[in-house]
Amino acid sequence: xxxxxxxxxxxxxxxxxxxxxxxxxxxxxxxxxxxxxxxxxxxxxxxxxxxxxxxxxxxxxxxxxxxxxxxxxxxxxxxxxxxxxxxxxxxxxxxxxxxxxxxxxxxxxxxxxxxxxxxxxxxxxxxxxxxxxxxxxxxxxxxxxxxxxxxxxxxxxxxxxxxxxxxxxxxxxxxxxxxxxxxxxxxxxxxxxxxxxxxxxxxxxxxxxxxxxxxxxxxxxxxxxxxxxxxxxxxxxxxxxxxxxxxxxxxxxxxxxxxxxxxxxxxxxxxxxxxxxxxxxxxxxxxxxxxx
Amino acid sequence: xxxxxxxxxxxxxxxxxxxxxxxxxxxxxxxxxxxxxxxxxxxxxxxxxxxxxxxxxxxxxxxxxxxxxxxxxxxxxxxxxxxxxxxxxxxxxxxxxxxxxxxxxxxxxxxxxxxxxxxxxxxxxxxxxxxxxxxxxxxxxxxxxxxxxxxxxxxxxxxxxxxxxxxxxxxxxxxxx
Numbered sequence: 001x002x003x004x005x006x007x008x009x010x011x012x013x014x015x016x017x018x019x020x021x022x023x024x025x026x027x028x029x030x031x032x033x034x035x036x037x038x039x040x041x042x043x044x045x046x047x048x049x050x051x052x053x054x055x056x057x058x059x060x061x062x063x064x065x066x067x068x069x070x071x072x073x074x075x076x077x078x079x080x081x082x083x084x085x086x087x088x089x090x091x092x093x094x095x096x097x098x099x100x101x102x103x104x105x106x107x108x109x110x111x112x113x114x115x116x117x118x119x120x121x122x123x124x125x126x127x128x129x130x131x132x133x134x135x136x137x138x139x140x141x142x143x144x145x146x147x148x149x150x151x152x153x154x155x156x157x158x159x160x161x162x163x164x165x166x167x168x169x170x171x172x173x174x175x176x177x178x179x180x181x182x183x184x185x186x187x188x189x190x191x192x193x194x195x196x197x198x199x200x201x202x203x204x205x206x207x208x209x210x211x212x213x214x215x216x217x218x219x220x221x222x223x224x225x226x227x228x229x230x231x232x233x234x235x236x237x238x239x240x241x242x243x244x245x246x247x248x249x250x251x252x253x254x255x256x257x258x259x260x261x262x263x264x265x266x267x268x269x270x271x272x273x274x275x276x277x278x279x280x281x282x283x284x285x286x287x288x289x290x291x292x
Numbered sequence: 293x294x295x296x297x298x299x300x301x302x303x304x305x306x307x308x309x310x311x312x313x314x315x316x317x318x319x320x321x322x323x324x325x326x327x328x329x330x331x332x333x334x335x336x337x338x339x340x341x342x343x344x345x346x347x348x349x350x351x352x353x354x355x356x357x358x359x360x361x362x363x364x365x366x367x368x369x370x371x372x373x374x375x376x377x378x379x380x381x382x383x384x385x386x387x388x389x390x391x392x393x394x395x396x397x398x399x400x401x402x403x404x405x406x407x408x409x410x411x412x413x414x415x416x417x418x419x420x421x422x423x424x425x426x427x428x429x430x431x432x433x434x435x436x437x438x439x440x441x442x443x444x445x446x447x448x449x450x451x452x453x454x455x456x457x458x459x460x461x462x463x464x465x466x467x468x469x
């Protein structure tokens with residue numbers, strides 16, 4: 001027994017080294033595989049506060065650009081106002097001055113909230129950014145995030161009281177359902193982790209008529225993103241010989257390098273859709289006892 | 293200034309510079325992020341205990357991990373170089389701690405060649421391990437090799453730039469003290 005203690009004492013530094021390595025590696029494999037780390041919630045609060053201070057300074061340098069973008073988006077939104085449209089039938093001009101809501105069965109499906117980005121990276125293979133709205137302000141997991149000029153940039157993956165963490169489109173584990181504007185063929189949008197200016201759109205059928213410069217939109221099948229937001233344009237076309245599908249290189253429309261103001265989009269029917277999907281799966285795959 | 297105060301200020305500065313300047317630089321090529329923060333470990337005094345060195349390395353790595361949201365990644369690389377540091381110093385300068393005329397590893401304390409070798413060995417070690425851990429979950433082998441070499445080159449360039457631009461004021465230690 002004495003020898004065991006002597007042995008431990010003699011190599012105490014080495015054992016400390018092993019223990020610390022084990023702790024680090026367990027952190028690494030436990031939290032990074034599931035990026036919704038609980039302890040990041042606390043860390044997010046602390047680093048979030050420091051980041052906010054830093055961001056106040058940083059914001060000044062891109063005010064001009066940001067204003068320009070904001071102006072563009074406002075402009076396009078103004079064009080969508082119902083009051084722009086009139087119905088010149090039957091000699092009476094009907095001008096609507098509010099968006100119809102709950103009158104003739106209209107309902108709201110998407111809700112927008114604005115937020116500022118307080119921390120952002122593009123230099124790793126798994127990029128996240130942090131925004132200054134948290135669960136107190138109604139942010140929940142799986143909400144979509146678009147930049148102030150209306151291009152999709154990520155999905156919320158972790159929420160603390162005052163801040164949330166979003167997984168950028170520039171994250172090798174992020175997948176978004178996207179479709180081509182021209183033919184409507186849909187595929188899976190991923191990032192290969194190499195060049196932050198380009199994303200990869202997979203599983204587009206060979207029958208699709210694709211040319212360079214075609215627009216890629218968020219798909220109508222996406223649970224997170226509202227349909228029709230521009231993700232980017234096709235920059236390269238290649239055929240996957242194994243599966244026989246197109247693999248497209250998509251130039252991103254969003255500028256991930258200078259992300260400042262974003263909109264967080266909530267799909268109010270997200271829970272219902274996912275619930276239905278899971279229930280269906282369960283119902284169909286359930287082993288049946290009696291004969292049909 | 294006492295050694296503890298001096299190193300605490302250094303710790304904060306290195307983390308802030310790494311997070312807010314170096315990590316923000318648009319990448320030079322693919323994923324070469326310039327790393328400088330681990331220079332803190334290389335600059336710690338000679339007389340720090342080996343166990344203490346490991347803990348300081350762990351805390352430094354973890355502090356950076358909090359900012360980059362990669363818990364454990366930098367911590368584990370830092371612990372590795374903190375463990376390897378005494379061996380490398382002993383290999384290059386086989387003498388007792390009390391025999392050193394300066395408190396911290398520097399060009400003055402060790403001489404140009406040994407200091408450069410000391411920096412290079414630990415930088416390569418740090419980057420190889422760091423990139424290896426990142427690579428485990430993702431990437432091709434060629435990416436791995438390119439990234440190790442690229443990151444090491446950039447880091448060495450940065451470290452020597454820092455050495456030249458901000459010479460540390462180190463007191464010559466005498467027996468009178």
